[in-house]
Amino acid sequence: MSRLLRRLWTGLALLDARAFGLRVARCPFCGPTLFVRLNASDAGVRCLRCAASAVHLQLGAALRALVPDLALRDACELSAQGPLVEFLRRHARSVALSEYFSDVPPGGRRGTVRCEDVQRLTYADASFDLVMHSEVLEHVPDDTRALCELRRVLRPGGIMLFTVPLHGGERTVQRARLRAGELEHLCEPVYHADPLRRDTGILAFRDYGRDILDQVRAAGFAEAHLVRSGEGLPWLAPRDVVFARR
Numbered sequence: 001m002s003r004l005l006r007r008l009w010t011g012l013a014l015l016d017a018r019a020f021g022l023r024v025a026r027c028p029f030c031g032p033t034l035f036v037r038l039n040a041s042d043a044g045v046r047c048l049r050c051a052a053s054a055v056h057l058q059l060g061a062a063l064r065a066l067v068p069d070l071a072l073r074d075a076c077e078l079s080a081q082g083p084l085v086e087f088l089r090r091h092a093r094s095v096a097l098s099e100y101f102s103d104v105p106p107g108g109r110r111g112t113v114r115c116e117d118v119q120r121l122t123y124a125d126a127s128f129d130l131v132m133h134s135e136v137l138e139h140v141p142d143d144t145r146a147l148c149e150l151r152r153v154l155r156p157g158g159i160m161l162f163t164v165p166l167h168g169g170e171r172t173v174q175r176a177r178l179r180a181g182e183l184e185h186l187c188e189p190v191y192h193a194d195p196l197r198r199d200t201g202i203l204a205f206r207d208y209g210r211d212i213l214d215q216v217r218a219a220g221f222a223e224a225h226l227v228r229s230g231e232g233l234p235w236l237a238p239r240d241v242v243f244a245r246r
């Protein structure tokens, strides 16, 4: 199916005519443009030009506000398509893109797309000035190891900017874990929608609390903050994005 048809199909599946709306506002990736609301949830809001979803709009707004010197930065993003990727391609000095495929060795490729496992990245130490990821870490069995890897590939002073679902409380709730390679559920399993795994979705290993900042600092980052991002995006409440510096 072509990308346009798939977009249209996804849009129709989400549509609730009572909540439908159009508004002019500034997209962090496209500038002033039209936004559509297909239903009353955050998932129903999109930039009509680049199709950025709520989470990408909020992360994009943080990127624009917090990384003004993007053109001087070698960036790494743990996905390979979408409006954030296109923006990084246009504005960063360079960008390394990847997806995680369980059946491709890290560093290998499926077609043109590089495979990376954030728990054992194949990039050299100190390769990047910016690493970004969005709604990834909650799906990673060993997120502590992932954070150490993300720090390793950053240059000193480099920035990590990312989103995870935050439940608003202090403590992270572990939902599942791997023990000796076996998956163990500690709560009712929750699967998030994933464009690469449309049929099954992807398991959430945890719901993060504000203590994720302690975890980021424990992985060796010099600073870590929650930054409220996305003021002025139509229909969307601003959300917290994690900003960290090596």
Ligand SMILES: [Zn+2]
Binding pocket: 027, 028, 029, 030, 031, 033, 047, 048, 049, 050, 051, 052, 083
């Ligand atoms: Zn846009």
